[in-house]
Amino acid sequence: MRIRSPSLHELHAFASTARLGSFSKAADELCVTQGAVSRAVARLEEELGVRLLDRHGRLSTLTDAGRAYLDNVAPALQQLEAAADAAGAQHGPHTLRLSVPPTLATKWLIPRLPDFRKRHPEVAISFAPYRRDDPLDMPDIDGWIRVRTGDTAWHPAGIQSDYLVGREIVPICRPEDLRGPHALHTPEDLLQRPLLFHANYPDNWRLWFDTQGLRDTNPRPAADFDQVVMLVQGVISGLGLAVVQRCLIEDELAAGRIAIPIDRAALTPRGYYVCAPKGRRETRGMRVFRDWVLAQAAAPDPSVTTAD
Template sequence: MRIRSPSLHELHAFAATARLGSFSKAAELLCVTQGAVSRAVARLEEHLGQSLLLRQPRGNELTPVGRSYLELIEPALQTLESAAVAQRAAEGPTRLRISVAPTLATKWLIPRLPDWQALHPQIALSLAPYRRDEDFGDPDVDAWLRPGEDLWPAAVTAEYIVGRDIVPICRPQELRGRQALREPADLLSRPLLYHSNYPDNWRQWLEAVGVLGAQLKPSADFEQVAMLVQAVVSGLGVAVVQRCLIDDELAAGRIVVPFEQPVQISRGYMLCTRRASQSQRALRSLRQWLLAQGS
């Protein structure tokens, strides 16, 4: 069947111009340029072989044909808009399942979820189990927030969110008295506590702030940042951790950053999604929100 009706773009351009009386106001309403609206109306007139608008210096007026045509198409346009709104409402609430590294979930993501809920009440986030040996094959998981650098499977897109800044931490009393920490090299006089999965953090931070060639002797190591921070709070020594994971302890005054010289490492927490699912509206919203939280 031959389709005789013009495009929706042309119909919307004409209807908006007819209602508002000018191409510029119609362009603002439709979020396009004034030229795009003018050309769309001209194409519509050419398609119909009729003049629909009288172009006047102070605006546009409908011709009798234009007024009659507007009365015919407006109910159809309203029906299409109502159908689009109804279909979106029919989609109902959306649920995203995201696998998150446990420490990041506890220390960074969960405290921020009330903001997500306020902005996106129709999209519920639920946390899926975290696996160190993730193969990104679980169809029930929509996204992963996990540590890493640049090497990921071909079917996965990874984007940095947060976690590359590392800082030293100590108890507040380490900054008082005759033996107070006064410069970065003074940290070497304290027991150095290590993250067992990332033992190179101390060397990277010290070298970045100019402490070169130090003989590093770890006093103890811990597998999780929460344990590492608690060891510092308990007075076992000093540590280097990712800045994003210590907001609560800093706010409560249980620990301090003795030297505000954050150092960036190559490793951070990455948002990983399957390339095939990136067109989902909910995932795009999640990505934008996480990027804003990490900035």
């Protein structure tokens, strides 16, 4: 029997170009050169004897014949990919390449990774060096966790992002600050203590006091630091009180090194988001990681020491 179906390489080149509207974007997704994608689509059109794509400079659009052909072959490609994923899950490892801010990785993500490893032993996580301004479409990285800060520009429309953690900020103190005649019970009590500031987010204390009904306060820093780990250490050392993202202090709370005097959080515009390009075929590792890490973020917080 003469086989008339084209190669998978040609089909994937066509399907990716049709979905992304660009040979160059399809090349990035498939990790090949733009010329390889263009030649594969040209071979497919020659084999079928029909034009599938109209070229408009750097953009490509489906012809009527191309749209009908894509409708016919796309389900088959999806089934083949699903079968490969299912076979790979049982018989082979997947490497998941992530870019994650070091503080979140150390304080929140890595302590949870044994659970991910237990659930998905076939996925090996590799951490790429974190660079704050990396474009979110680098072909050697599967996914990113990024910080969204205030009203700054976020990401292109082609990026899928899901909020993870980081919006909640809470005050922290030493456990002994919750006891004795000068124990911390009210927001006004906190104003009587030295306040430590995050140098990059100096409005955190004002925001927290605003949410507690103290809108006319103008707290001044007793000291400021540019890293959360330094703020926390300042509190442990008795320099003063700090307000920090709740997600970054779980270990210290659980160990009893710090406490939350008033467990009423303020919400900031800042948070961590799981990101990946929409147009790229998502790896199985990234799919299971996204589902798992969002479920971790939605789980109840570990027990903490508070004054309430």
